[in-house]
Amino acid sequence: MKPLRNSLFVAAMLFFSPACGVRSLAAQESPYFVTYDHYLEEPGNLEIEYFSTFGTQRGGNNFHSYWTEFEYGATAWWTTEFYLDAQTTFHDSTVYSGFKWENRLRPLQREHWINPILYVEYEDLNGTDKTLKEIVGHDVEADFLVSNAEARREHKREVELKLILSSTVKGWNISENIISEKNLSNEPWEFGYALGVSRPLSLKGSAKRCSFCRQNFVAGVEMYGGLGDRYSFGLKDTSHYLAPAVAWNLPNGWTLRVSPAFGLNDNSHKLLLRWGVSREINGFGGMVRRLFGAKS
Amino acid sequence: MKPACLSLLACAALSAVSLALANEQKNWNEKADAYAELGKAPEKARNRANPLENDPEAVAAGRLLFEDHCAECHGDNAEGGKRGPSLRAPEVQNSTPGTIFWLLTNGVVRRGMPVWSRLPEPQRWQLVRYLKSLGIAQTTREREAAPKQ
Numbered sequence: 001m002k003p004l005r006n007s008l009f010v011a012a013m014l015f016f017s018p019a020c021g022v023r024s025l026a027a028q029e030s031p032y033f034v035t036y037d038h039y040l041e042e043p044g045n046l047e048i049e050y051f052s053t054f055g056t057q058r059g060g061n062n063f064h065s066y067w068t069e070f071e072y073g074a075t076a077w078w079t080t081e082f083y084l085d086a087q088t089t090f091h092d093s094t095v096y097s098g099f100k101w102e103n104r105l106r107p108l109q110r111e112h113w114i115n116p117i118l119y120v121e122y123e124d125l126n127g128t129d130k131t132l133k134e135i136v137g138h139d140v141e142a143d144f145l146v147s148n149a150e151a152r153r154e155h156k157r158e159v160e161l162k163l164i165l166s167s168t169v170k171g172w173n174i175s176e177n178i179i180s181e182k183n184l185s186n187e188p189w190e191f192g193y194a195l196g197v198s199r200p201l202s203l204k205g206s207a208k209r210c211s212f213c214r215q216n217f218v219a220g221v222e223m224y225g226g227l228g229d230r231y232s233f234g235l236k237d238t239s240h241y242l243a244p245a246v247a248w249n250l251p252n253g254w255t256l257r258v259s260p261a262f263g264l265n266d267n268s269h270k271l272l273l274r275w276g277v278s279r280e281i282n283g284f285g286g287m288v289r290r291l292f293g294a295k296s
Numbered sequence: 297m298k299p300a301c302l303s304l305l306a307c308a309a310l311s312a313v314s315l316a317l318a319n320e321q322k323n324w325n326e327k328a329d330a331y332a333e334l335g336k337a338p339e340k341a342r343n344r345a346n347p348l349e350n351d352p353e354a355v356a357a358g359r360l361l362f363e364d365h366c367a368e369c370h371g372d373n374a375e376g377g378k379r380g381p382s383l384r385a386p387e388v389q390n391s392t393p394g395t396i397f398w399l400l401t402n403g404v405v406r407r408g409m410p411v412w413s414r415l416p417e418p419q420r421w422q423l424v425r426y427l428k429s430l431g432i433a434q435t436t437r438e439r440e441a442a443p444k445q
Binding site: 028039040042043044045073075076077106109110111168170171200203204205206207208209215282283286 | 353356357358360361365368378379401402403404405406407408409410411413414415416417418419422
């Protein structure tokens with residue numbers, strides 16, 4: 001029941017935050033599900049996110065994986081994020097997959113034509129994780145043929161490092177992520193990539209508050225996949241996806257995202273349908289401080 | 297102790313530190329160097345003209361953008377908050393539009409102001425129009441210090 005409990009908790013946080021006097025105003029989120037750009041969470045803000053991925057599985061059962069993210073802007077150069085993952089495999093079971101703790105650091109003070117971000121993540125997962133949040137090494141569709149009962153016995157502690165490179169030119173964001181991941185139990189480094197391009201449908205802001213203004217929609221496309229491991233670097237036995245993506249940034253802090261990802265080779269799932277909802281809470285850090293007695 | 301418990305403890309500790317860091321309270325209006333970054337704008341950036349100078353809707357659009365992205369730190373009337381200095385101070389109001397645009401684009405990352413290149417260029421220029429329309433105002437501290445009538 002853990003996944004259900006976690007989801008209910010997140011839903012409660014999302015829906016009742018306005019009642020706590022929390023300020024939530026229009027966010028400006030990218031449509032990406034896998035690729036990261038160089039924009040960090042604003043300091044003191046908390047973004048609560050829920051994402052789902054429905055995946056098709058040849059020779060096995062389709063699945064629905066879901067995760068919640070708590071993304072907090074610690075400073076203007078450091079964002080920290082906590083994930084809880086779970087999944088349901090149809091005709092099998094629903095299981096909790098584990099947690100991840102991610103940190104993104106901005107080493108340069110100013111904007112440049114290309115902006116690097118350093119990414120460090122610790123993952124504590126069992127073998128049932130099907131979020132496909134990053135594709136690395138020789139991750140292929142056939143890995144998911146194992147039943148949940150069997151996959152649960154595997155316990156993975158992994159460290160993931162990314163170099164995020166991102167530019168914004170005339171409203172277009174172009175992001176490249178170089179991914180390396182290491183299972184701490186004596187397995188080789190694995191590599192992957194994610195690329196993304198996106199742009200708001202309108203670059204000018206509207207003079208009136210509106211939900212359907214073109215500026216609120218950001219459209220883009222992502223491509224991501226594995227690059228083998230330390231001993232067999234390259235495209236052989238790897239999977240790759242191409243995914244158009246759209247984000248709808250509503251006034252009052254809500255963002256909706258949707259992205260169908262199409263497998264590009266026989267090692268990939270045919271279709272991953274992703275969607276997500278998130279809500280940004282301005283000044284969350286200050287609110288917590290006041291809760292513990294700090295002067296406003 | 298299990299590694300999972302250790303990880304959770306580390307998460308909690310780091311979260312506490314990050315909360316403290318993010319909310320380190322500063323009275324920006326008392327800091328003489330709060331506006332020092334404006335002086336670092338390169339000449340080319342300073343001399344850029346606002347392409348939306350004659351756009352009749354730019355101020356109204358800029359106001360909405362300000363409410364969404366800036367008011368949390370700089371106060372609802374841009375007169376300064378506990379995390380951001382007044383934007384109605386002479387240092388800001390006497391700056392060229394290009395200087396303000398440059399600061400918005402680059403932020404002051406080490407002092408807590410994020411980069412705002414996430415907003416497309418026209419929206420940043422709309423914000424500049426709005427900020428310049430506000431004019432100079434006394435800070436809260438100056439008002440409190442002023443003799444009462």
